[in-house]
Amino acid sequence: MATTKNSLLIKLQQGKNVYGTCVTSTGPMWPGAIKSAGLDFVFIDTEHIPLDRNELALLCQIYKSNGIEPVVRIPSPDAYRACQAIDGGATGIVVPYIESISQVVEMVGAVKHRPLKGELLQDYLDGTKKMTDDLKEYISSFNSANMAIANIESVPAMERLDEILSVPGLDGVFIGPHDLSVSLGVPEQWDHPVFEDAVKKIIHTTRSKGLHIGIHFSLEPERQIKWVKEGANMVVHSFDIALFVQRLKHDMQIIKAAVGDQNLSSVDGKLIV
DSSP, X not given: OOOOOOHHHXXXXXTOOEEEEEOOOOOTTHHHHHHHTTOSEEEEETTTSOOOHHHHHHHHHHHHHTTXXXXXXXXXXXXXXXXXXXXXXXXXXXXXXXXXXXXXHHHHHHHHSTTOOHHHHHHHHHTSSOOOHHHHHHHHHHTXXXXXXXXXXXXXXXXXXXXXXXXXXXXXXXXXXXXXXXXTTOTTOTTOHHHHHHHXXXXXXXXXXXXXXXXXXXXXXXXXXXXXXXXXXXEEXXXXXHHHHXXXXXXXXXXXXXXXXXXXXXXXXXXXX
């Protein structure tokens, strides 16, 4: 019977902010590097990143052994994929493009009621059957380390937000800013009032339900700070490739300028990269 605690969930329940980044590389040196940055979790995205099941399990196990919780976004709202990711070592499951209550119920069933499946699980979720006390205690303990996180990233999801976030067992929300901005008709216009109002609504509604929330941005840290001050408590900042490219461009411009191979450009004293 599983009794492992999820350090990420414990910190959130204690009212603390948690910090993570998205990792795309399977290189063996990355877990140690991530640990040295003092992060609480890694966001491993199997929706957009070509990772097979073996690679995913290996990453989850290595990060967990380094005290970093692996939060995995599965490719689609699929209960079996969620269970596969958990079996591989994921302690958080993010389900993409959630737009209905039924999708959340199915996700919660997969993440919080393993190993129950099929008709019996549906009966328990519908409330048409009641678990025995022994089964309820077992299921709760067996899944105590798991987090169920909904990706909110579309107008239909926002229209049903209150109902979606009211499903028992849901732990939190990740906002997908790119897809959300496109769905709102203001693609990648991060400062547009329509986009900002939507993010505020999602954050405030989520927190009013007692749930946790983060937004994934690969831009300047100030955007993360802004949304934390608005109520977000899960910082999902950037990803390994973006951070590498941003820093490499920055450093190479300085080197080239210093040796006379390139002029630096700046606005208000800030280096343009």
